[in-house]
Amino acid sequence: MDYAFEAHGLVKRFGKTTALAGLDLSVRQGRVLGVLGPNGAGKTTAVRILATLLRPDEGRALVGGLDVVKDAARVRRLIGLTGQYASVDEDLTGMQNLVLIGQLLDLRKDEARARATELLAEFGLAEAGGRQAKTYSGGMRRRLDLAASLVGRPDVIFLDEPTTGLDPSKRDDVWNIVRGLVSDGVTVLLTTQYLEEADALADEITVIDHGRSIAHGTPAQLKQIVGGQTVLARPADPGRLAETEAILTGVSGRPAESPSRGVVTVPVDGDAQFTEVVARLAQAGISVTELSLRLPSLDEVFFTLTGERATDDSAAA
Template sequence: MTSYAIEAEGLQKAFGETKALQGVDLFAKQGTVHAVLGPNGAGKTTSVRILATLIKADAGHARIGGYDVAKEAEKVRATIGLTGQYASVDEDLTGMENMELIGRLLDLSKRDARARAAELLEWFDLTDAAKRPAKTYSGGMRRRLDLAASLVGRPSVIFLDEPTTGLDPAKREDMWGVVRRLVGEGSTVMLTTQYLEEADALADEVTVIDHGRVIAHDTPLGLKRVVGGQTLTVQPLDPARLAEAAALLQQVSGNKAESPRTGVVSAPVKDDAALTEVVARLSAAGIGVTELSLHLPSLDEVFFSLVGRRAGDDKAPGGAAKEPAELDDASTPVAV
């Protein structure tokens, strides 16, 4: 038995002259969250649509839960749950009716479908709105209803394509809790997102795609260590001693100390030993501090280093227009 719930090798897909995927490999271990990052048009959604059997790859192969996505599509569909970029609920039905409909389509009895619907509506804080038509829901509520619907069949593999788009920070945190709970119960989640803090908070492993190719793959921590070293930051208690702290930090690190904000100095360092030495020197010099921290680059800084622009930036370096592949990534909403 494979330890991978999701296996994809050499996926290729073209739409006319646009090469959306050019040999993408994706592997997600069972019971983990695998984040797929990339700028608009990178090929994230195309990859998900292939893995979810919605479209066929031109080349390469993939397996979900051990089933071939091309040859055993029905078994794959029975294994997965999918939430696309756009909420795909029936707006004329109530929240409960939407959920029950999915349950009945999945061959649950009427009683079991209603019980599962009630369970998930409560889980997603939608019980009070269960009898209201979905067209009266806010965008965030529809998003939550859409995700709840994808879980009716208790899928072992779940694809979440930018699931928190349009949610406020509090609801986004709630959604993160849902993802953690799903993984805790044994599900495997593949998550595409442009919120880098989301990938940092949830992902066990991260794959970065750009122009239809995988350009990096590692744990969030591994990506941070590969792309850039650690930074040591010092904020003296007495602002008048900032220059002394900067000189001391520069001596220890061997790098120029810069001031990212008022009253603070920071410099790249090679390893954790620099922190111990800086603490000793500050103490010897009698310089008290209100902040002393050692940190790796943020995942956003890693992303920028890899693709040359921030997540969510629609333009390539130098102000170039959006890549044609984005036309595919923003394609028709997919139904659960």
């Protein structure tokens, strides 16, 4: 069994809207696949099909080698799902939520309780376990939700925008959990609108737009799509921005840009040109507070591929 899951040519229509227009996705066991795309690209629809919640109109999807339509019941024993919105029952306590899932997964009551206790402790919810989930903070709720998808020790976990709406520090918590899962050998499908998140967690990224995969590769490979590297300089004296820009343009032979106030960037062909920039800035006596050579961000990749700015907006589709 090579792939933890694979989807071929998935098509799903809702009335006149085509949510998926022949989507292919696959990932090997023990890896994290980031599925990146704007709102309405079809990310959630794809997850719902792989998690057996929706039937595709066309195409085929396998999880652990089992067909998600024909073998749905067996697929459900292999997967864990964490939806876009925290899918725990708010009236139940954290403990009751996890015990319920355990019982639905055919654990005996005492086993379900033991597993729930174990997970609550792992996710820093041991003390909160006896409180109703509606009293939890957003971060705690998300952790409980993740814990709920792990009760059955799934091989494959689907995380549909797991950090949407969380503030950055809580996001880090979730990221650490995902990294922990991977070290356990679990395969993860992560959908996100946050390029940073895909960059931080995913081994491979599939960029989808309008229900189709438009690029696939490691984060580094995708960054190469935009090509080359970028030099970024921030002169200490903002008055010397124009001079800095002239130096960068001179070295690179391509026009420099100022993407934000006080900063100039230019694409370069390699680190030799970076050294050149350093030398010329020193010659001109321009001191800088920031000077770096970097691969383009996934943001830029995304823009190149889709022609749309990825929104960092937490309003989800």
